[in-house]
Amino acid sequence: MNARATLFDLYGDHLRVRGGRASVAALVRLLAPLGIAPAAVRTAVSRMVRQGWLRPVRLPHGPGYELTPKAVRRLDEAAARIYRTAAAPWDGRWNVLVVPPIRERPRRERVRASLTYLGYAPLTETTWIGPHASTEVDAVLAAESVEATRFDAVLDGDPAALVARAWDLDALGRSYETWLKDAEQLVGSLPPGAAPDDAFAVRSRLVHGWRKFLFTDPGLPKELLPADWPGERATAYFEREAARLLPPSAAFVDHCLTA
Missing domain, CATH: 1.10.10.10 (Winged helix-like DNA-binding domain superfamily/Winged helix DNA-binding domain)
Incomplete structure (x- = not known):
């Protein structure tokens, strides 16, 4: 790690x-x-x-x-996305960003990585969309001295086609299935009555693996996801096991902080 x-x-x-x-x-x-x-x-x-x-x-x-x-x-927004606490009914509107062309490659790559992390996807080099407005986007763009035009819009067309153009849901679904298989093996390796430090280690690895979806899952509303979406099964497993392993993990943390 x-x-x-x-x-x-x-x-x-x-x-x-x-x-x-x-x-x-x-x-x-x-x-x-x-x-x-x-x-x-x-x-x-x-x-x-x-x-x-x-x-x-x-x-x-x-x-x-x-x-x-x-x-x-950053951590408060990440926590809301990791534990899916910020989900709200979707009103059918998209948050649209129009940014000027960025000539410097390092700066362009930083902006691209940051917007992807915040759940946006590019439609063109200068136009990005996200299912929800991020509270961090203004600060991220300001840090790179990028002035963007930002507004909400309703699509005149098929939302599924827009999603398929912006995001690779097939690859994301396979990633969730792989994560779930690995997570079940990881959690299954922890014996009953394990010591707090062992529970902490397993839970930390569980969270660490789940955290990668911050960078790949835009948090699309249910209305835009395929039926029997693997992300729902993976989310249910993560939330259940993370909660189950929290008490012994927290005990280990408290011990280390006061030792």
């Missing part, structure tokens, strides 16, 4: 509701069951500080790091 991505998972899944801060020593203890070495933890933390996700803070148990406001916004 990647140390930086795992730290995002840790802060979003456990530390966000505990004040969004932890000592360096606690971070090292928390990532140890996942096989992440202390040096890798410290390197990932330093990188997250440079990128504006964490900032140093003095804690009773020693030096540590807390979430920045930028990170809090």
